[in-house]
Amino acid sequence: MSGLKPLARIHRPPRSAMQSGRANTHEWVLEYAPSEGVRLDPLTGWPGSGDTRNQLSLRFPTREAAVAYAQTRGISFEVETPPAPKPIQPKVYADNFRTNRGENWTH
Template sequence: MSLVKTSARIFQPPRSAMQSGRANTHEWVLVFTPPGRPRLDPLTGWIGSGETTKQLRLVFPTREAAMAYAKAQGIAYEVEEPARARPIKPKVYADNFRTNRPDNWTH
């Protein structure tokens, strides 16, 4: 299959729910969108297709690099802007035992 007929999505992946920091969230990812609906295999009943581009996940250091790759390969693409990151407020364990806490101790 020719890559000219396919389209792609370029985005910056969000951090994992298991992460508290911003590690591994600075790269940009290009994934191919499926060209059609998956089909039902009559023998096994499983859903699948012969399309292998949905298995690809290309990682780029910048959005511009991902866009340049898509343009060079003739791939139609759509860029999704990342959500604004909230600032991380540092927490200090000693603040739990301050005498002038703004809220009551909950234990």
């Protein structure tokens, strides 16, 4: 790097598509932005980069801890605030067999 401050993004990771609850979504993550572009390896043709910071992901229990870490190390950062969580609607199997269903059967 040529004297530039590394840029980082502090955010809360979204829950995975295979996850219905909110477990493991309470921590904050600091990820570095890439400092150089991806280039193709001339021998294999695989994409690669000399920047190893994109492999680094630091996890913190709170937003304040992540911000304090970045500030003490002179890392310029931007914080992405997560959207408000939607309430989880409990589903009842017996609702599939109600007589006053609003939608038609699909099977």
